[in-house]
Amino acid sequence: xxxxxxxxxxxxxxxxxxxxxxxxxxxxxxxxxxxxxxxxxxxxxxxxxxxxxxxxxxxxxxxxxxxxxxx
Amino acid sequence: xxxxxxxxxxxxxxxxxxxxxxxxxxxxxxxxxxxxxxxxxxxxxxxxxxxxxxxxxxxxxxxxxxxxxxxxxxxxxxxxxxxxxxxxxxxxxxxxxxxxxxxxxxxxxxxxxxxxxxxxxxxxxxxxxxxxxxxxxxxxxxxxxxxxxxxxxxxxxxxxxxxxxxxxxxxxxxxxxxxxxxxxxxxxxxxxxxxxxxxxxxxxxxxxxxxxxxxxxxxxxxxxxxxxxxxxxxxxxxxxx
Ligand SMILES: [Zn+2]
Numbered sequence: 001x002x003x004x005x006x007x008x009x010x011x012x013x014x015x016x017x018x019x020x021x022x023x024x025x026x027x028x029x030x031x032x033x034x035x036x037x038x039x040x041x042x043x044x045x046x047x048x049x050x051x052x053x054x055x056x057x058x059x060x061x062x063x064x065x066x067x068x069x070x071x
Numbered sequence: 072x073x074x075x076x077x078x079x080x081x082x083x084x085x086x087x088x089x090x091x092x093x094x095x096x097x098x099x100x101x102x103x104x105x106x107x108x109x110x111x112x113x114x115x116x117x118x119x120x121x122x123x124x125x126x127x128x129x130x131x132x133x134x135x136x137x138x139x140x141x142x143x144x145x146x147x148x149x150x151x152x153x154x155x156x157x158x159x160x161x162x163x164x165x166x167x168x169x170x171x172x173x174x175x176x177x178x179x180x181x182x183x184x185x186x187x188x189x190x191x192x193x194x195x196x197x198x199x200x201x202x203x204x205x206x207x208x209x210x211x212x213x214x215x216x217x218x219x220x221x222x223x224x225x226x227x228x229x230x231x232x233x234x235x236x237x238x239x240x241x242x243x244x245x246x247x248x249x250x251x252x253x254x255x256x257x258x259x260x261x262x263x264x265x266x267x268x269x270x271x272x273x274x275x276x277x278x279x280x281x282x283x284x285x286x287x288x289x290x291x292x293x294x295x296x297x298x299x300x301x302x303x304x305x306x307x308x309x310x311x312x
């Protein structure tokens with residue numbers, strides 16, 4: 001009597017949960033380094049964040065170096 | 072597949088390759104960035120927006136140190152992010168990638184992804200140092216770059232899938248993709264900004280930038296391939312009764 005748990009896997013045997021988790025990591029990381037103009041901190045600090053652009057300053061050099069459009 | 076081990080391998084290889092990328096940038100790319108920002112400072116002095124005083128340089132140095140420390144951190148974040156995409160595609164395509172070992176398979180995929188989502192977009196929209204970009208066009212430039220990367224990436228996947236379905240040779244997929252991306256390359260609008268900075272500086276920056284990004288992809292392939300080879304996350308867990 002074997003009973004295997006039902007796990008969602010794609011046809012290559014890769015768990016869908018892993019794909020979704022990694023896809024979220026991909027989009028979030030790309031946004032922070034490549035495109036954020038203060039949006040993330042504005043969730044916490046409001047409009048002021050757009051003036052300070054903290055994340056932008058910290059990721060600024062990599063943004064240029066990795067080929068993303070900047071200033 | 073061992074889900075947790077798989078995610079752990081993907082994240083750590085992305086982080087390691089990203090930290091290598093960030094550190095290499097400190098050596099190879101930062102000199103060009105400093106030079107470009109130096110030109111911006113001269114513009115600020117000339118326009119009277121800032122004064123060439125010791126106070127300015129103290130503020131400036133602190134600001135640049137902060138930005139440079141971010142280079143390595145941002146390298147780690149970007150490395151994990153791009154590594155996550157690489158990990159997904161590697162896991163899904165591992166069985167059909169050429170190469171006997173996981174390291175060879177990972178290097179083949181890293182090469183393909185480097186070409187499709189980095190190098191071809193780089194040829195269309197090359198990296199620019201500070202002082203080149205017009206702040207007015209940043210959103211447009213961001214959208215153009217992202218769209219072109221997406222067109223190229225999905226195009227590569229699309230032609231690969233198509234050749235699988237039609238059971239044709241891989242070369243057919245390659246020729247199809249080449250024609251497709253060639254058309255997109257010509258059809259997409261150019262970067263609207265005029266380059267006023269010295270071309271020597273811009274070219275040097277671009278070469279160094281392309282060099283370290285390529286180093287990232289190479290490291291990513293080797294590290295993920297080695298970890299995969301060692302830990303074999305694709306092996307099934309034997310289900311207990
Ligand atoms: Zn910039």
